[in-house]
Amino acid sequence: MMELVNIKVPAEQVSFREAVLTGLGREQGLYFPRHFAALPDVQGLLDLEFVPRSAAILQHLTEGEIAPGTMQGMVASAFNFPVKTPRIGSPGNRTVTALELFHGPSLAFKDFGARFMARCLAEFHDGGPMTVLTATSGDTGAAVAHAYFGQPGVEVVVLYPKGRISPLQEKLFCALGGNVRTVAVEADFDTCQRLVKQAFDDPGLKQTLGLNSANSINIARLLAQVCYYFEAAAQVDAVDQLVFSVPSGNFGNVTAGLIARAIGLPYRRIIAATNANDTVPRFFASGQWNPRTTVATITNAMDVSLPNNFPRVLELATRHGLDLNSVLRSVALEDEDTRAAMRALQQRGYLADPHSALAWSALEQSLRDDEEGVFLCTAHPAKFSEVIEETLGIEVSLPPELEAVRDKEILSSTIPGDFLALKTFLLE
Numbered sequence: 001m002m003e004l005v006n007i008k009v010p011a012e013q014v015s016f017r018e019a020v021l022t023g024l025g026r027e028q029g030l031y032f033p034r035h036f037a038a039l040p041d042v043q044g045l046l047d048l049e050f051v052p053r054s055a056a057i058l059q060h061l062t063e064g065e066i067a068p069g070t071m072q073g074m075v076a077s078a079f080n081f082p083v084k085t086p087r088i089g090s091p092g093n094r095t096v097t098a099l100e101l102f103h104g105p106s107l108a109f110k111d112f113g114a115r116f117m118a119r120c121l122a123e124f125h126d127g128g129p130m131t132v133l134t135a136t137s138g139d140t141g142a143a144v145a146h147a148y149f150g151q152p153g154v155e156v157v158v159l160y161p162k163g164r165i166s167p168l169q170e171k172l173f174c175a176l177g178g179n180v181r182t183v184a185v186e187a188d189f190d191t192c193q194r195l196v197k198q199a200f201d202d203p204g205l206k207q208t209l210g211l212n213s214a215n216s217i218n219i220a221r222l223l224a225q226v227c228y229y230f231e232a233a234a235q236v237d238a239v240d241q242l243v244f245s246v247p248s249g250n251f252g253n254v255t256a257g258l259i260a261r262a263i264g265l266p267y268r269r270i271i272a273a274t275n276a277n278d279t280v281p282r283f284f285a286s287g288q289w290n291p292r293t294t295v296a297t298i299t300n301a302m303d304v305s306l307p308n309n310f311p312r313v314l315e316l317a318t319r320h321g322l323d324l325n326s327v328l329r330s331v332a333l334e335d336e337d338t339r340a341a342m343r344a345l346q347q348r349g350y351l352a353d354p355h356s357a358l359a360w361s362a363l364e365q366s367l368r369d370d371e372e373g374v375f376l377c378t379a380h381p382a383k384f385s386e387v388i389e390e391t392l393g394i395e396v397s398l399p400p401e402l403e404a405v406r407d408k409e410i411l412s413s414t415i416p417g418d419f420l421a422l423k424t425f426l427l428e
């Protein structure tokens, strides 16, 4: 059985099942594995196809809590879309690899975590009522809504800040209906997140509805994300020369990359690239944790100054002995760097969303001749068509997923940003 400890209250220890069902530990502490066992045969795993390899990795990480055949089925249905790895040319004939993680139903990397977590909940759920309540600033809502859409016995409620997500992002998850209810809150994202926390602090509500959260603190989401680092290594040879560059906000994706390393993927190093919300790069430079007020950037999904997964990164160093100094580097880029990267990529024949372009830029700045670069592409460019049109002067054609929802009716309810309104809505 997998053993996880609450980072804040180490006396609290839970299994994978408990960690998935509760999400967050006492005193809002994050759960994290007590130890990481090394994979017995990394090369053998890299020789496998994506789904069987991912099932084996998740089987290893969860230490037998889910039977192998069941895990295989869960992974096959969760990861039912491709990871693509086009090569991008650079001056001097060097190429780097774009690890495209956005070919799932919500066109963002979050589909991996949200879909795997949905299958874990379905596996562990004891049959009582269950309401998955989550707040989104745009991308998570769509991934979660699609992951649970049509799942019997599960109600999904997604809160989002009214008028502050892109129209296409809204269409992707607010037109589904069925077991997915969406709520436009007349307030900002922080208020949506606070309302969700308040709902969890209301024991009556929690019990009546069987509340569960699907945000990135849930360990199931992180473990699922470990799998695509192995896919990159399988598709690009020379694993020991690999350098990953990850566009980072809440630092979940980087944590997953570091877990991959902790269980034995021998890549060389990983770059956590942030935008102007640079709490972590400043922390590594000065040793001071000094978050500032969040500023709005063109990589809005990374506008986070209090990255909620960062304690897990530190745990990897303190408890698991990972030498962060040699493996991880964190850099911050300005919007102008990101726009320049989008233009440079366009010249190389590649259309990248701003988040992915930022990661490419961080990679280009530091890649050495004896290294193989991979940058994580976290969202489909069409999701950020406004920034692309304004930066590159081109219209982005919509992929079928967005074309299909473009003219759909928004089914959301609107509520003011107060808890009583949410409670009334939830109990209706």
Ligand SMILES: Cc1ncc(COP(=O)(O)O)c(C=O)c1O
Binding pocket: 108, 139, 247, 248, 249, 250, 251, 252, 253, 254, 301, 302, 355, 378, 379
């Ligand atoms: C498109 C995109 N890129 C990057 C990120 C940052 O990922 P993480 O929060 O895991 O650091 C997000 C997260 O919201 C995102 O939606």
